[in-house]
Structure formats: C-alpha cells, structure tokens
Amino acid sequence: MKAKLVTQKALETLKSNTQKALNRSLDRHIKLAVTGFSGSGKTAFITALVKHLTSQATKQNLPFFDVVREGRLIAAKQVPQRALDIPTFDYQAASACLLADEPTWPASTQRINTLTLALKFNCESGLRSHLSPTSTVYLELIDYPGEWLADLPMLSQDYQAWSEATLELLQRDAYKSYSDSFLSLLATFDPNEKVDEQALKNLAQSYQQLLTTLKNETKLAQLQPGRMLIPSDLAGAPILQFFPVKPLKEITEHTQYQQLQARFEAYKQQVVMPFYKQHFCQFDRQLVLVDVLSALNDGPDTLQEQQEALAHVMQVFNYGKSGFLKRLFYPKIDKVLFAANKCDHVTPSQQADIALLLNDMLGEQSNDLRFAGVSVESMAISSVQSTQAKLVNDAGEQLECVYGKVLGEQQWTTYLPPQPPNHCLSAQQWPDHGFEFLSFYPQKARQGNLNHVRLDHALQFLIGDKLV
Ligand SMILES: Nc1nc2c(ncn2[C@@H]2O[C@H](COP(=O)(O)OP(=O)(O)OP(=O)(O)O)[C@@H](O)[C@H]2O)c(=O)[nH]1
Ligand SMILES: [Mg+2]
Incomplete structure (x- = not known):
C-alpha cells in the first residue's frame, strides 16, 4: 500500500515536472491580451508592468509574484518585437508622465502599438534546473484604443x-x-x-x-x-x-x-x-480591466450596459484549455483575470466589494469560462496608485478615507468615498443621490518608484506558472 502511494506520488511529481518543462520549452513567448474599454486603464497597466518588472522587482514591492519573492528573476528588459509593422509602445513617454514631479496619466491611445519584455529567470531548483539553470520568457503586450475592442x-x-x-x-x-x-x-x-x-x-x-x-x-x-x-x-x-x-x-x-x-x-x-485576426486570435492569457466605479457614477443604465458590453466582447474570444501540441498550432486563452481597476479610489476595506460587484456583473460568463476549462479569477487592483488610505477622527469615530489630488484640481483632498455595492443594483434599488467616486492624479513617485495595489497578485495569476 505504502509502496503504491509512493509510486503514485512519484508519478505525479514526474508528470508535473514534465508539464513544467514542456511549458518552459513551448511557452517562451507569452501573449498577454490586455483588454478593456476606453479609459479602463490598459496603457497605465502596461506602463506599470514594465516599470515594476524592469526596475522595481524586489520582494518588498512584488511579494506575491513568486519568481520575484523567491529571488529567481534575474532581469527584465524590453527587446525588439516580432511584429515589425506595428509601432512600438512608447514606454519612455508613458512612464515619464507617471514619474514627473507633477505626475499625470498617459494620454488616451490613438493607434495600436506593441512591446515585448524578456524575463530572464533562474528555474526552480530540482533536476530540471541542472538541465537548464536559467530560462527566458518573452512577454508580448499590445496596446490599442479601447474603442476598437468594443467593435x-x-x-x-x-x-x-x-x-x-x-x-x-x-x-x-x-x-x-x-x-x-x-x-x-x-x-x-x-x-x-x-x-x-x-x-x-x-x-x-x-x-x-x-x-x-x-x-x-x-x-x-x-x-x-x-x-x-x-x-x-x-x-x-x-x-x-x-x-x-x-x-x-x-x-x-x-x-x-x-x-x-x-x-x-x-x-x-x-x-x-x-x-x-492579427491581434486577438493568438493570445494565451487575458486580463480584462473594468472601471466599475465610473460605471457606478454614470448610473444604472451604464452599469447594465457595461455588463452587456463585457458579455458581448467575451463571446468573441477563443477559450478552452489547449494541450501542449494544440498550443503549438493554435494558442487558446486558458487563464482570464477580471480586474476591477482603480480600486484605490475607494478605501482598502471597500475594495473587496468592488471585486464582488465585478464578479456579479460577470454572472454566468465566468461559469461558462470555467466549464470550458479556463482558470478564472477576479480581483480589485490599481496598477498605478493614486491615493493613500487615511484614518480620520470624526467626533470620536474613526473614518476610513482616501487622500489624493483630485483630477482637474490643485488641492490634495481627504475624501470619504460612498459605499460601493457588492452586487448589481436595479434602477429601483439605486440610491436616490447616486454614486460619486472621485478620480485622482497618480501619486508622486518616491525615489523614482511607483506604487501599485495587487499588481503582483495579477502577475502571479497571469504568468506566474510560466516562470518556473
Ligand atoms: N487610480 C487609478 N487610476 C487609473 C489607473 N489606470 C488608469 N487610471 C485612470 O484611468 C484613465 C484612463 O487610463 P488609460 O490607461 O489611458 O486607459 P486605456 O484603457 O488605455 O484607455 P484608451 O487608451 O482610451 O483605450 C487615466 O487617465 C486615469 O485617470 C490606475 O491604475 N489607478
Ligand atoms: Mg490607452
């Protein structure tokens, strides 16, 4: 009995190691589809991703991204892209906006552009690391105007x-x-x-x-x-x-x-x-950024419309787990992360609610994706932090607020955000006064470093398994 258990365990380990090794050899190029309607934060996300991986990849900064926490990421570097007919994502210009003395957001995207990041890392210890101690994965990203996605x-x-x-x-x-x-x-x-x-x-x-x-x-x-x-x-x-x-x-x-x-x-x-055909057929990982707070500001019709629009767009993609052989010829998206972006517009304790709201908006879609063999996760993130949490004493009561510089204004403001719903509301359930969530300028970088909320969780889910 014991021998049988040991054999089974050994077999499973072998299977898992073989899978990892295959992943490594086949998935040297990862195409990550950063999807989201206009204003959902695609450009800011790509800029933050490059910034954190190329110059802020420390355990303290990305503790939930295994390859970094385990000290295995050797370096990340922008490399020439494979597609020669697409303009290169202007990382310098976008990061300069975020890193300026008076930080601003990068401009809305007017054309398609792309960027490839090479991630060189030490493989996990074990037999495989003797065969190939280091490996390089090429992460391909494209940025495009959100309006085109809606088409x-x-x-x-x-x-x-x-x-x-x-x-x-x-x-x-x-x-x-x-x-x-x-x-x-x-x-x-x-x-x-x-x-x-x-x-x-x-x-x-x-x-x-x-x-x-x-x-x-x-x-x-x-x-x-x-x-x-x-x-x-x-x-x-x-x-x-x-x-x-x-x-x-x-x-x-x-x-x-x-x-x-x-x-x-x-x-x-x-x-x-x-x-x-050129840009969306060939992805194997997908991030869907959703600006739920702006939809709430706009009212029940827009929240419903965002929900319908998301469902329509998701139907277009090609999902389903692909075996490694299939992936050689026809990659399929096998992991999808839904992110309620700009979560730092609400307090840390409200952030779970907007993730739940997004989950509710997705309804049967995430169930259908799971049924097709896709790993699905939803979370609240902010790829570029724009506020700090602040406790304010109001007549003996501690109020959780956010502190930041409101977009279009000069003043720094301490603000008590309204409580976001954790599920979809009908027009009848909508509060009479509606919702008013504020938007902020990016936080000023400290010593050239940007802050994020759960970017490391997002990276771990999306590409962590390819960096083993
Ligand atoms: N707090 C916060 N706000 C963000 C973040 N990312 C984007 N924003 C806000 O959302 C706006 C739009 O962000 P973009 O990155 O330009 O969005 P996009 O999806 O690229 O939009 P298009 O290029 O128009 O498709 C920014 O100008 C910011 O006001 C973020 O990570 N945190
Ligand atoms: Mg953009």
Whole structure:
C-alpha cells in the first residue's frame, strides 16, 4: 500500500515536472491580451508592468509574484518585437508622465502599438534546473484604443441586428436626451429611396457627433463603429459613413439601405476582422480591466450596459484549455483575470466589494469560462496608485478615507468615498443621490518608484506558472 502511494506520488511529481518543462520549452513567448474599454486603464497597466518588472522587482514591492519573492528573476528588459509593422509602445513617454514631479496619466491611445519584455529567470531548483539553470520568457503586450475592442461583437451581427441593438441603446432613458437630434434627423430619412450620397453623409456626421458626445458625457462602452471616434486614415471614407436605421420588411436593390448595409459589412471585413485576426486570435492569457466605479457614477443604465458590453466582447474570444501540441498550432486563452481597476479610489476595506460587484456583473460568463476549462479569477487592483488610505477622527469615530489630488484640481483632498455595492443594483434599488467616486492624479513617485495595489497578485495569476 505504502509502496503504491509512493509510486503514485512519484508519478505525479514526474508528470508535473514534465508539464513544467514542456511549458518552459513551448511557452517562451507569452501573449498577454490586455483588454478593456476606453479609459479602463490598459496603457497605465502596461506602463506599470514594465516599470515594476524592469526596475522595481524586489520582494518588498512584488511579494506575491513568486519568481520575484523567491529571488529567481534575474532581469527584465524590453527587446525588439516580432511584429515589425506595428509601432512600438512608447514606454519612455508613458512612464515619464507617471514619474514627473507633477505626475499625470498617459494620454488616451490613438493607434495600436506593441512591446515585448524578456524575463530572464533562474528555474526552480530540482533536476530540471541542472538541465537548464536559467530560462527566458518573452512577454508580448499590445496596446490599442479601447474603442476598437468594443467593435469586436459587430463581427457576429448583420446590419439589421446591429441597427436594432444600437437604436434600442440610444433610446434608453439615460441617453435619449443626447440622441434626440440624430433620431429626429433619422426620422426624415427614407432608406427605401435611391442612394443620395449627401443625405448619407449628413446623417453619418450627425451619428458621429452623437457618438462623440456620448463618449464625453457618459461611460457607455458600445460606441460603434469605434473608428468613428478615432478615424485616423479612414476619416471621410465611405466605409465609415454608416449609421443604424429601423429594420425594413423588404430590402430592394440600389437603395440607401442596401448601401448602408454594404458599408457596414465592408467595415466588419476590412477594419474589424483584420484587427481581430492579427491581434486577438493568438493570445494565451487575458486580463480584462473594468472601471466599475465610473460605471457606478454614470448610473444604472451604464452599469447594465457595461455588463452587456463585457458579455458581448467575451463571446468573441477563443477559450478552452489547449494541450501542449494544440498550443503549438493554435494558442487558446486558458487563464482570464477580471480586474476591477482603480480600486484605490475607494478605501482598502471597500475594495473587496468592488471585486464582488465585478464578479456579479460577470454572472454566468465566468461559469461558462470555467466549464470550458479556463482558470478564472477576479480581483480589485490599481496598477498605478493614486491615493493613500487615511484614518480620520470624526467626533470620536474613526473614518476610513482616501487622500489624493483630485483630477482637474490643485488641492490634495481627504475624501470619504460612498459605499460601493457588492452586487448589481436595479434602477429601483439605486440610491436616490447616486454614486460619486472621485478620480485622482497618480501619486508622486518616491525615489523614482511607483506604487501599485495587487499588481503582483495579477502577475502571479497571469504568468506566474510560466516562470518556473
Ligand atoms: N487610480 C487609478 N487610476 C487609473 C489607473 N489606470 C488608469 N487610471 C485612470 O484611468 C484613465 C484612463 O487610463 P488609460 O490607461 O489611458 O486607459 P486605456 O484603457 O488605455 O484607455 P484608451 O487608451 O482610451 O483605450 C487615466 O487617465 C486615469 O485617470 C490606475 O491604475 N489607478
Ligand atoms: Mg490607452
């Protein structure tokens, strides 16, 4: 019996060691998909990740990242990327913003860019470390405008389905007042008429203005087509001149409707699909950053919309555990981390609540992912810390507050954040006064060092097993 147990244990150890060795040889390149809608914190996360791994990788700073805690990380260094046709992520510019005497956030991303970080480490002790004492893993990251991510669900819609869903969204209570002028112009538009380029152009302009207003005034995620907000070299091209119309019973040839439909399909095929194929098919780890606090500030419609938008985007990805052979040919995402980002806008004891809220927003999705064999985790993080926790004595009562410099203001403020809900609230359950969470400038770096909240937990979950 004892001998049998020993044999079984030895077999398991051998299996685990073999798996680790295979992981090491096959996964020298890890593609990490940093996903999140515009403003969720992708650029700040990538900048912080590079900063902490290249110049702040100490046990004190990243205690929950095993390779660092165990003193095995030798060094991390930015190296030339494999994709030669994509601009390189401007780490110097982004980190300079965070490290300035008066720190600011890096600007919103206007184009795709990429960066590869080589992580050289000592392998875990044991037989394998004699075979190969050190190893190098190449971590590939891409950064892109969040608006482009919100386009991915369009791939599974036709023009009619997209039109219906978009008009339904625009007519919701919270957004009706913004949509009025576009909707009244749309009411004068006859999609059955023969093509009138000027009419199409005018309505497309009005729709573009509406998207811009919604981006500035709300936290809506599904502002499609995303390239209307960041058109770059597509500005003025007919492929961007479409908008939603009411469904038609019958579609006739050479009508405005058919023209809009053709532009919608062309946008999907020529703009969204290449982005998806080139950048999102080949990932094996995924981080999903969600700004739940801004959604709460915006009200129940936006919280619900963020939840729907997340579900739609997640459906596009290819999940499921891949065997090592499969991974050689077709990598699949096998670990997904959902992070309620900017958690330092609330007090440390409230942070667990926003992680629970995010969990609730994900609903069946995380269950479905687990069923597909994907490891899923959710946590509250702040890749760049912007506040400090502070206890304030209020008539004998100790109040937990946060202290920081509020965005757009000059003063440092001690502030008592409202209690965030730990589950989704319906419009009826929503507090009358709503929520008002403040945003802050990044904290000033001390001796060139940035602070974070649970970035090390996030790294351990996402790539820890590849650094053994
Ligand atoms: N407290 C805190 N705020 C953050 C953090 N990361 C981002 N922010 C805030 O969120 C804003 C947007 O962050 P970005 O990193 O630009 O977000 P993004 O996802 O790259 O946005 P796009 O480039 O527009 O897609 C910043 O300007 C900050 O105000 C963080 O780690 N902590
Ligand atoms: Mg960005």
